[in-house]
Amino acid sequence: MKPFSMTLFASALLAVALPVQAAGDPKAGQLKTSMCAGCHGIPGWRTAYPSVYSVPKLGGQHADYIVAALKAYKTGERDHPSMKGIAGSLSEQDMEDLAAYYASSYSGPAR
Ligand code: HEC
Secondary structure (H helix, E strand, O other), rough: HHHHHHHHHHHHHHHHHHHHOOEEEEHHHHHHHHHHHHHHHHOOOOOOOHHHHHHHOOOOHHHHHHHHHHHHHOOOOOOOHHHHHHHOOOOHHHHHHHHHHHHOOOOOOOO
């Protein structure tokens, strides 16, 4: 590719990528939780598999924190085999949506 077409290509990519930065959509996020529910279980509360204490609860967590954690698993900054595999399959929009959903859900005991 010539440098000029490379630039065109890069800006086309950017134009496609930019809207992806939009804030998460909790409804879209809810539809994506099927990948997470096996481990993180009931939205808003911790679950039983593989063991109750080692799967952190996500519901009510700050969206920014969830996104940051998912990115850290994806880059390998945080190292956990199952979460690394999962986060690696998520797009930035998936992370934002999931984070928006989990941040808005809380079904644990009253606090
Ligand atoms: C195979 C089981 C499993 C699946 C499936 C799974 N997780 Fe996890 N997740 C874990 C475990 C175990 C941890 C704790 C890992 C650690 O100690 O770093 C974790 C940690 C996290 C954290 C960090 C929480 C914190 O308090 O730091 C986030 C955020 C998270 N998962 C989100 C998700 C999302 C979103 C999905 C679905 C797309 C998902 N997980 C699917 C097992 C799973």
